[in-house]
Amino acid sequence: MLEARNLTAAFDGRIIFRDLSLAVAPGERVQVAAPSGAGKTTLARILAGYALPQAGEVRIDGAPLPKRGTSPVQLIGQHPERAVDARCRMGAMLAEAPAGEEELARLREAFGIQDRWLSRYPHELSGGELQRFCIVRALAASPRYLIADEISTMLDALTQAQIWRALLAEVETRGLGLVLTTHSAALAARIATRVVGVGPAVAPSVDSSWTHACQTSR
Numbered sequence: 758m759l760e761a762r763n764l765t766a767a768f769d770g771r772i773i774f775r776d777l778s779l780a781v782a783p784g785e786r787v788q789v790a791a792p793s794g795a796g797k798t799t800l801a802r803i804l805a806g807y808a809l810p811q812a813g814e815v816r817i818d819g820a821p822l823p824k825r826g827t828s829p830v831q832l833i834g835q836h837p838e839r840a841v842d843a844r845c846r847m848g849a850m851l852a853e854a855p856a857g858e859e860e861l862a863r864l865r866e867a868f869g870i871q872d873r874w875l876s877r878y879p880h881e882l883s884g885g886e887l888q889r890f891c892i893v894r895a896l897a898a899s900p901r902y903l904i905a906d907e908i909s910t911m912l913d914a915l916t917q918a919q920i921w922r923a924l925l926a927e928v929e930t931r932g933l934g935l936v937l938t939t940h941s942a943a944l945a946a947r948i949a950t951r952v953v954g955v956g957p958a959v960a961p962s963v964d965s966s967w968t969h970a971c972q973t974s975r
């Protein structure tokens with residue numbers, strides 16, 4: 758179980774969300790739904806251990822996220838170009854993944870990565886091509902939970918469908934827990950099994966008992 762316990766996030770003294778708790782079981786696909794600026798990316802980064810909350814904690818099966826080694830929670834973000842080393846060819850980037858060559862080849866094929874892309878640098882690929890590498894890299898880390906933060910927002914409908922079809926197949930086969938954010942209601946309806954709302958933080962002076970809790974089942 759991936760658990761966020763009573764998370765509070767703040768930047769420069771401004772509360773983004775407060776006392777947010779969330780539990781994701783293996784095999785669950787949870788959409789975090791909220792308006793722009795409500796803190797979805799902030800939550801995604803905290804869940805994956807990329808950022809620390811102001812208060813609260815993230816646990817996996819009751820234990821803190823490991824500080825070293827490959828994380829069981831892998832984050833795929835909205836901007837693949839920010840997630841890769843611009844000086845590293847794509848083949849070399851994938852070669853660093855913990856998966857064996859056979860598994861990498863299988864994943865490359867599943868996500869439509871062409872062999873001729875492997876010798877290229879990130880700036881020599883389109884956003885959709887680069888995102889395929891980021892997804893394969895995340896899956897090659899053998900995660901138990903995937904955080905997919907607006908991963909297909911910048912893609913055309915066909916690429917979006919291809920990527921999600923392949924990703925859902927992996928998620929289902931492996932029984933992964935998935936947390937996704939998207940502004941596409943259609944995409945969320947297809948993918949999510951549950952929706953969690955992250956409400957805008959109410960200023961403490963207005964309502965110090967603010968909580969985010971708002972869940973619906975799908």
Ligand SMILES: Nc1ncnc2c1ncn2[C@@H]1O[C@H](COP(=O)(O)OP(=O)(O)OP(=O)(O)O)[C@@H](O)[C@H]1O
Nearest residue numbers: 768769773791792793794795796797798799800907
């Ligand atoms: N490093 C930072 N320093 C200061 N403020 C930040 C930082 N990161 C995010 N914020 C602010 O925190 C708030 C939440 O940002 P976040 O990116 O988590 O929202 P979001 O719900 O993902 O938005 P969107 O749907 O537009 O992607 C925003 O007001 C943003 O400006």
